[in-house]
Amino acid sequence: MQRMAEWMVGRDIRAFRWINGACKCSFFEQLMPVVTHLGGTVFSIGMSLVFLLQSDPYWRYEGVHLAISLLFSHLIVAACKKLLPRHRPYQVLENVFTGRKLLTDASFPSGHSTAAFCSATVLSIAFPVLSPGLYALAALTASSRVYLGLHYPSDVAIGAVLGTAVPLWLA
Template sequence: MKRMTLWMRSGDIVTFFWVNRAWKNGVTDRVMPAITHLGGVIWCVVLSLALLVSTDPFWQDTGIHLSISLLVSHLIVALCKKVMPRPRPYQVLEHVSTGRHLLQDASFPSGHSTAAFCTATVLSIALPGLLLPFFGLAALVALSRVYLGLHYPSDILTGAALGTIVAWLLG
């Protein structure tokens, strides 16, 4: 078991540096910090409120589904961060490329990835024809978290699974 854990951990770190360093260029340096905000609390709250205040009952129901899904998934994220306080990559690894806004809370799981995939799931249930763009954008948000040195790949994969499962179960 210990050997498997070490193997998984080393793969997490290798993949982290591949996204964090090898993808660096002028375009990604400008785009990734902007994309990451689409999984942030402000964007999620604004989108939920916009749906909730719609006059169309379909969009109101979607807003309720999104709001409850985000609340439940983020309560789970907060609990995980307390129970398993994993340091962020830039706090323990050398030569990590970071963005400007370094967070001090725990790394596991990624709240931005949870929110992005939760939102993608809810919107895909409402508009199934747009599933690929919704999940593509969610994947970019998740990858931006690794690119900015804030999360390991396992953090974003766990967040993605958590957001998707919670939204789907509550749908």
């Protein structure tokens, strides 16, 4: 079991190094710091409020679904961060490219990835035709967290699973 865990951690670090270092280019250096905010608190809550404030009951329902999904998924994220504290990559690895805003809370799981996939799932239920684009944007947001040195790939993968599972469970 120990060997399997070491193998998984090794793969996680190698994937992190590839996304954080080998994928560097000026386009991504401009894009990733912007796209990462699509999973942030302000954007996620703001999107919920936009739907909640609509007069059409359908849109309000989607706003409620999104707000409750974000709440439940982030309660799970907060519990995981307390129970399974993992240092962020830039705190333990050398030569990590980071963005401007460094976080000090636990790395596992990624709250931004959770929020991005939560939003993509709720909106995909409402608008199935937009699903591929919404999930691509969520995946880009999750990737930005690794690119900016804030999370390991496993952090964003678990965030993606949580962000997808909770709204489906609540639907």
